[in-house]
Amino acid sequence: MRAVTIVDGEIVVREHPDPEPGAGELLVRVRAAGLNGADMLQRRGRYPAPPGSPPDIPGLELAGEVVACGPGATRFREGDRVMSIVGGGGQAELAVVHERVAMPVPEELDWPAAGGFPEVFTTAHDALFTQAGLASGERMLVHGAAGGVGTAAVQLGRAVGARVTATVRNESLRPAVAGLGATAIAPEGFGEHGPFDVILELVGAPNLQENVNALATGGRIVVIGIGAGAKGEIHLGALMGKRGTLRGSTLRSRPLEEKALTARAVERHVLPLLEADELRVPVAETFELDRAAEAYARFEAGGKLGKIVLTLA
Amino acid sequence: MRAVTIVDGEIVVREHPDPEPGAGELLVRVRAAGLNGADMLQRRGRYPAPPGSPPDIPGLELAGEVVACGPGATRFREGDRVMSIVGGGGQAELAVVHERVAMPVPEELDWPAAGGFPEVFTTAHDALFTQAGLASGERMLVHGAAGGVGTAAVQLGRAVGARVTATVRNESLRPAVAGLGATAIAPEGFGEHGPFDVILELVGAPNLQENVNALATGGRIVVIGIGAGAKGEIHLGALMGKRGTLRGSTLRSRPLEEKALTARAVERHVLPLLEADELRVPVAETFELDRAAEAYARFEAGGKLGKIVLTLA
Numbered sequence: 001m002r003a004v005t006i007v008d009g010e011i012v013v014r015e016h017p018d019p020e021p022g023a024g025e026l027l028v029r030v031r032a033a034g035l036n037g038a039d040m041l042q043r044r045g046r047y048p049a050p051p052g053s054p055p056d057i058p059g060l061e062l063a064g065e066v067v068a069c070g071p072g073a074t075r076f077r078e079g080d081r082v083m084s085i086v087g088g089g090g091q092a093e094l095a096v097v098h099e100r101v102a103m104p105v106p107e108e109l110d111w112p113a114a115g116g117f118p119e120v121f122t123t124a125h126d127a128l129f130t131q132a133g134l135a136s137g138e139r140m141l142v143h144g145a146a147g148g149v150g151t152a153a154v155q156l157g158r159a160v161g162a163r164v165t166a167t168v169r170n171e172s173l174r175p176a177v178a179g180l181g182a183t184a185i186a187p188e189g190f191g192e193h194g195p196f197d198v199i200l201e202l203v204g205a206p207n208l209q210e211n212v213n214a215l216a217t218g219g220r221i222v223v224i225g226i227g228a229g230a231k232g233e234i235h236l237g238a239l240m241g242k243r244g245t246l247r248g249s250t251l252r253s254r255p256l257e258e259k260a261l262t263a264r265a266v267e268r269h270v271l272p273l274l275e276a277d278e279l280r281v282p283v284a285e286t287f288e289l290d291r292a293a294e295a296y297a298r299f300e301a302g303g304k305l306g307k308i309v310l311t312l313a
Numbered sequence: 314m315r316a317v318t319i320v321d322g323e324i325v326v327r328e329h330p331d332p333e334p335g336a337g338e339l340l341v342r343v344r345a346a347g348l349n350g351a352d353m354l355q356r357r358g359r360y361p362a363p364p365g366s367p368p369d370i371p372g373l374e375l376a377g378e379v380v381a382c383g384p385g386a387t388r389f390r391e392g393d394r395v396m397s398i399v400g401g402g403g404q405a406e407l408a409v410v411h412e413r414v415a416m417p418v419p420e421e422l423d424w425p426a427a428g429g430f431p432e433v434f435t436t437a438h439d440a441l442f443t444q445a446g447l448a449s450g451e452r453m454l455v456h457g458a459a460g461g462v463g464t465a466a467v468q469l470g471r472a473v474g475a476r477v478t479a480t481v482r483n484e485s486l487r488p489a490v491a492g493l494g495a496t497a498i499a500p501e502g503f504g505e506h507g508p509f510d511v512i513l514e515l516v517g518a519p520n521l522q523e524n525v526n527a528l529a530t531g532g533r534i535v536v537i538g539i540g541a542g543a544k545g546e547i548h549l550g551a552l553m554g555k556r557g558t559l560r561g562s563t564l565r566s567r568p569l570e571e572k573a574l575t576a577r578a579v580e581r582h583v584l585p586l587l588e589a590d591e592l593r594v595p596v597a598e599t600f601e602l603d604r605a606a607e608a609y610a611r612f613e614a615g616g617k618l619g620k621i622v623l624t625l626a
Contacts, residue, residue: 205549223549230550236518236536237543239561246559248552 003057003092004292004310006043011293016057019089019096021070026097028082030064032115032286033090035299035308036148037227038252042088043296049088050253059090060252062097063105063114064312073099081105085118085259087252091292091310100260103267106275113281116307120148121270121281122262123224123251124156124200130265131249132198132220136161139195139216144202144225145182146173148307151282153200154182156270159278165193167203176305180282190214201225205232212238212246220245282306288313316370316405317605317623319356324606329370332402332409334383339410341395343377345428345599346403348612348621349461350540351565355401356609362401363566372403373565375410376418376427377625386412394418396427398435398572400565404605404623413573416580419588426594429620433461434583434594435575436537436564437469437513443578444562445511445533449474452508452529457515457538458495459486461620464595466513467495469583472591478506480516489618493595503527514538518545525551525559533558595619601626 003016021027039058041047049055063083066076076082076099084102089095105114127149128134140157142150145166157164158181166182167190168174174184185193187203194214201207202225211221212234219242239246251262273279284304287295289312299308316329334340352371354360362368376396379389389395389412396418397410418427440462441447453470455463458479470477471494479495480503481487487497498506500516507527514520515538524534525547532555552559564575586592597617600608602625612621 201549208547208549223553226549226553231546231548233544234521234547234559235544236514236521236539236561239559240536240539240563241561241566243562243567244560246547246552247557248549248554249556250553253554254556 001093002289003089004059004289006056006058009043009045011043011296013290013292016092018094021068021073021096023071024073024099025070026066026073026076026082026099026102027068027070028062028064028095028097029067030062030090030093030095030312032064032111032312033059033062033310034116034119034148035295035310036060036119037225040296040300053086053088057089057092059086059088059092061085061115061119062090062095063111063117075099076102081114083114083118084263085122085251093289093312098256098260100256101263103263103271106271108274108277109281112283112286112309112311115311116148116283116309117281120152120307122266124149124152125266125270126251126262127200127222127224127249128153128156128198129269130262131222131247132200134160134162134198138197139163140165140198140200141190141194141196141214142166142182142200142202143187143207145177145184146170146305147202149202149224151177151180151306154180155279158182159273162198165196170303173303173305195219198222204228205230208232208234212242212244215242215244218243220247223248224250283309286311314406315602316402317372317602319369319371322356322358324356324609326603326605329405331407334381334386334409336384337386337412338383339379339386339389339395339412339415340381340383341375341377341408341410342380343375343403343406343408343625345377345424345625346372346375346623347429347432347461348608348623349373349432350538353609353613366399366401370402370405372399372401372405374398374428374432375403375408376424376430388412389415394427396431397576398431398564406602406625411569411573413569414576416576416584419584421587421590422594425596425599425622425624428624429461429596429622430594433465433620435579437462437465438579438583439564439575440513440535440537440562441466441469441511442582443575444560445513445535447473447475447511451475451510453477453511453513454503454507454509454527455479455495455513455515456500456520458490458497459483459618460515462537463515464490464493464619467493468592471495472586475511478509483616486616486618508532511535517541518543521545521547525555525557528555528557531556533560536561537563596622599624
């Protein structure tokens with residue numbers, strides 16, 4: 001099979017041995033695979049794939065057809081349309097996923113949308129609901145809302161009856177984010193739009209102090225992106241006064257059973273919203289597999305709304 | 314009635330009008346009232362009493378006999394032994410408490426122990442269980458474990474089957490803390506004793522970075538004391554890698570219904586441990602009401618194990 005391959009930091013497409021499904025695993029012919037920020041980090045050697053994932057093939061999500069079931073795999077059959085997060089190796093013609101982490105693809109989703117759905121919607125759902133306990137009526141802030149996780153979070157917050165504010169650095173993207181259901185604002189002085197019950201931090205430490213100050217009593221900050229900086233000062237007295245929570249989270253390093261739980265949560269709580277047309281997967285641009293290097297360049301250039309997705313015939 | 318009174322930062326005992334119980338409230342003849350760190354802050358004007366509490370009479374906890382029930386108060390009768398946290402005004406011959414926040418005093422507790430119990434055990438129970446979700450088998454660290462909240466936390470952790478490590482700056486107090494069920498260590502280099510699932514921070518920001526580094530995957534830090542410093546740097550990438558939680562909490566500023574919930578939790582989960590002799594309330598020293606200034610001086614001098622309690626005939 002052919003696969004995107006990281007060679008000394010360069011993105012190339014080359015032949016690899018076909019993977020084989022082990023116990024409980026599915027072999028999937030990949031039809032679409034989204035790009036994520038973690039791929040960019042992995043390319044620079046800063047986010048190695050976890051044990052058990054291909055070390056040199058990036059890709060944290062995919063959608064495609066089941067072509068073979070490993071021993072004991074019973075949730076899906078050959079030909080089923082599935083989508084899944086993976087620890088790595090998603091950007092390839094064939095990939096192996098564990099059946100407990102895979103989800104069915106709703107009819108409403110075409111391949112690019114399905115390939116760009118799992119990572120960002122699972123991440124956003126886990127962060128907002130499992131980690132932060134977002135509830136209806138709450139005031140929610142998303143930092144860096146124009147990207148994949150951001151656009152997912154805005155829509156999920158809106159769908160459950162939260163009041164969503166979103167910071168978007170690129171002014172030209174704010175109308176599109178507003179169209180997803182948020183009040184879209186510039187990052188500067190965001191605290192004046194608070195207080196917020198839940199803050200989803202996709203940008204990093206530079207927002208930390210203002211996040212704490214903008215928190216409502218009992219508010220929760222969940223940090224899942226730190227591209228703009230990892231270290232920041234925090235005033236613990238302010239956090240106590242708010243009875244606030246600061247939590248860090250990642251999806252990739254979790255063990256199989258925890259990833260499977262996130263997939264069940266998405267199946268129960270998010271797929272019905274997709275089927276009811278209350279959510280959409282914003283796809284900024286698709287690239288065929290052979291143009292993977294261009295896709296990476298496009299991702300790193302920024303200024304996009306939603307996902308960059310590789311497609312495979 | 315006579316009451317401890319803060320006059321320009323000095324501790325005096327003087328006459329005040331008797332308080333009267335309102336709807337749902339109890340008038341209590343106070344027999345013992347513990348001192349807490351917040352009293353020291355209030356004395357210096359840094360922690361004013363919340364609305365509805367006497368502004369100039371300190372005291373966050375008390376134990377005594379019910380002498381009158383306000384309209385609609387039905388949980389207790391005249392003569393009942395009760396103990397309670399209060400927003401302020403506990404260090405007086407008479408105090409008013411809401412019946413939903415009051416708890417019965419178990420037979421096993423004498424007055425000094427009952428007067429020193431509510432604030433620290435409610436605080437420790439809320440922080441460890443409601444805020445941090447401590448569970449059996451987990452590794453727990455308490456910073457500043459020789460004080461009132463610390464000695465309560467060590468015992469509560471031990472009672473539920475957690476493995477408790479405790480930092481104690483004063484070397485001479487470590488054996489006594491160890492006797493409560495902890496591995497008592499010096500604060501320096503505490504991280505080497507980790508990782509920890511739950512860290513109860515009673516000291517402040519200087520421990521912040523090492524706390525995060527010493528956290529187990531999924532670990533929770535709860536900050537309820539910052540006497541040694543309020544501001545610290547945090548590495549959000551490390552917090553993400555641990556999928557860690559940093560939460561600040563206080564008890565005093567909570568609304569009545571939340572304080573009542575903490576009282577119900579203590580009645581259900583802590584009073585049975587007292588009755589079963591699995592907990593004790595370490596009382597370092599008692600002072601009669603007229604010696605309140607001495608009691609405050611003793612509290613501020615530190616180097617004690619457990620509570621300083623005022624007693625009233």
